[in-house]
Amino acid sequence: MSPTKTLPTTISGAVDSLLAQMPEQEKERIYAMSEDELLDTTYGFGTWVRDCLGLHNGNVALLRDTHAVNAEEASIVIIRALWGRLLEESAQKR
Secondary structure, eight states: OHHHHHOOOHHHHHHHHHHHHHHHHHHHHHHTTGGGGGGGGGTHHHHHHHHHHTTTTOOOOHHHHOOOOOOOHHHHHHHHHHHHHHHHHHHHOO
């Protein structure tokens, strides 16, 4: 029997989980985007986010924490939070 992956139930936990899985090149790509450009990540990166976080497979707690009505909206909320964390971490390094 394989171990069950525990899914994050908060936006902060989701960001932590994604950052731990993302290659540095992808972090740099997201960091370099403007806030408006984040909407362009709905497919591709956004799909990966939804899959990793179980947003299409019953992670109701995380969906509720985002206050979104569906998985796509939730992924945008989480991607914005991830982008904000990357900006914050970069500012702290300066």
